[in-house]
Amino acid sequence: MTILAFDLGASSGRAxxxxxxxxxxxxxxxxxxPNDPVQVGDRLQWDILRLLHELKQSLLKVKHREIELxxxxxxxxxxxxGLIGSNGELLGNPYHYRDHHTDGVMEQVAGELTASVIFxxxxxxxxxxxxxxxxxxxxxxxxxxLRDAKHFLMIPDLLRYFLxxxxxxxxxxATTTQLYNPLTESWDAExxxxxxxxxxxxxxxxxxxxxxxSLRTSLCEELGIESVPVYAAAEHDTGSxxxxxxxxxxxFAYLSCGTWSLMGTEVNAPVINELAQQLNFTxxxxxxxxxxxxxNIMGLWVLQECRRAWERAGxxxxxxxxxxxxxxxxxxxxxxxPDDPLFLHPGDMPARIAEYCLRTGxxxxxxxxxxxxxxxxxxxxxxxxxLELTEQLSGQAFGGLHMVGGGIQNTLLCxxxxxxxxxxxxxxxxxxxAIGNLVVQWIASGELADIWEARRVIRDSFPVDTYEPEQxxxxxxAYVAFREKTGIA
Ligand code: ADP
Ligand code: LRH
Numbered sequence: 001m002t003i004l005a006f007d008l009g010a011s012s013g014r015a016x017x018x019x020x021x022x023x024x025x026x027x028x029x030x031x032x033x034p035n036d037p038v039q040v041g042d043r044l045q046w047d048i049l050r051l052l053h054e055l056k057q058s059l060l061k062v063k064h065r066e067i068e069l070x071x072x073x074x075x076x077x078x079x080x081x082g083l084i085g086s087n088g089e090l091l092g093n094p095y096h097y098r099d100h101h102t103d104g105v106m107e108q109v110a111g112e113l114t115a116s117v118i119f120x121x122x123x124x125x126x127x128x129x130x131x132x133x134x135x136x137x138x139x140x141x142x143x144x145x146l147r148d149a150k151h152f153l154m155i156p157d158l159l160r161y162f163l164x165x166x167x168x169x170x171x172x173x174a175t176t177t178q179l180y181n182p183l184t185e186s187w188d189a190e191x192x193x194x195x196x197x198x199x200x201x202x203x204x205x206x207x208x209x210x211x212x213x214s215l216r217t218s219l220c221e222e223l224g225i226e227s228v229p230v231y232a233a234a235e236h237d238t239g240s241x242x243x244x245x246x247x248x249x250x251x252f253a254y255l256s257c258g259t260w261s262l263m264g265t266e267v268n269a270p271v272i273n274e275l276a277q278q279l280n281f282t283x284x285x286x287x288x289x290x291x292x293x294x295x296n297i298m299g300l301w302v303l304q305e306c307r308r309a310w311e312r313a314g315x316x317x318x319x320x321x322x323x324x325x326x327x328x329x330x331x332x333x334x335x336x337x338p339d340d341p342l343f344l345h346p347g348d349m350p351a352r353i354a355e356y357c358l359r360t361g362x363x364x365x366x367x368x369x370x371x372x373x374x375x376x377x378x379x380x381x382x383x384x385x386x387l388e389l390t391e392q393l394s395g396q397a398f399g400g401l402h403m404v405g406g407g408i409q410n411t412l413l414c415x416x417x418x419x420x421x422x423x424x425x426x427x428x429x430x431x432x433x434a435i436g437n438l439v440v441q442w443i444a445s446g447e448l449a450d451i452w453e454a455r456r457v458i459r460d461s462f463p464v465d466t467y468e469p470e471q472x473x474x475x476x477x478a479y480v481a482f483r484e485k486t487g488i489a
Pocket of ligand 1: 304
């Protein structure tokens, strides 16, 4: 029997078929499609209906191949949402979290409510694009969207609603809003009211693995297919990615490496204390009572935007070509803090890297290869910094780092990460989020016992490449220089 995972990343969406045979998972990429946001005037928006179209194309491919589908689930990026009006229709295109309408709003809201109250209630790190600040920005702008809105749905909730006709808010994604209280296990009415909204907008919260109904009749008629059960996965893609970390040890550190780099450890209860707030760590809800104590790192987004800038200038590179250019460049020429706000929004990233270098008294990298090298080395060094903080905060010492996600195809980054942290990196699987999505469906249908059996099966099914640390002296000196140039304490 075959099941289907829709995994929508910020850089692409994919539909993966999964089969469980003799204790091994087989995956097959059925469909991959771009997920390019669209700038409309001043607003950056998601092309949500195109994503629905691509989900339908995947279902048609299933039909044409005469595959008997057992179930499906969706996961996607966090924080973004659509609003549904009284007639059940989507009001406008969802805004992209990198839109400028939230500029300055986090500082304002956190100032009014106090940051410590927000953190004590939610355990979520302060990121300017968190849903709470997006909604507060709409409220401050007196957006007609909010006046007409009856239901709040996050991106996978929304697509699931399009497929099934039923509205639910899934837990792992709900926690990323910074409006959900994991201690009371409910939406936080005080925070919601404090930003001027009604708690009625927010629906019942369902756990990963819950049965969410079936494909609606009108969709089945349109596509000429049989209906299929739909499950909630850990619908936050990072939640699904961490389900798929093939650790056999219950204490482990991970790096989900895609557009974003999400680094941390899994805990059984949120760590909400002064140090966590001060270090700006987060406690995102996961599957089966787990929480992800982690920190967002800007990740390969910076490289994606360099690539786009060069493409606009007429030079096209594949990712392997970019990696090769970096490999051929001189080491440790310049360092950036990938998390500088300069790098958050889309734009001319090579120019911003040069601006950052000039601001910090460094000579900007002169060639495209040197720019890529600067980005990848800086990421690896930032990983060391965040891994040390994860150890400090969780009181654990990790023997190595699990890396999952599309970024592990960048073998140079994996090796440099091992070099920077001075510990082995275990890289795999590439399609972490989609595989985490699949195993939650198998646990729900009783084909896998629990998350630990799932992790063992994943470990047995996919290659995990080990990178041993090299050149310890050079990377130690680079870490000192990185911290000095970027001002990271
Ligand atoms: P997301 O799910 O956030 O869209 P992915 O997990 O698919 O992201 O990872 C995308 C990133 O993986 C790209 O930005 C790129 O840096 C890296 N990547 C993808 N393919 C390759 C490759 N063949 N070689 C090196 N890096 C790659
Ligand atoms: C990664 C991710 C991350 C969020 C960001 C908005 O895709 O879901 O966990 O912080 O997108």
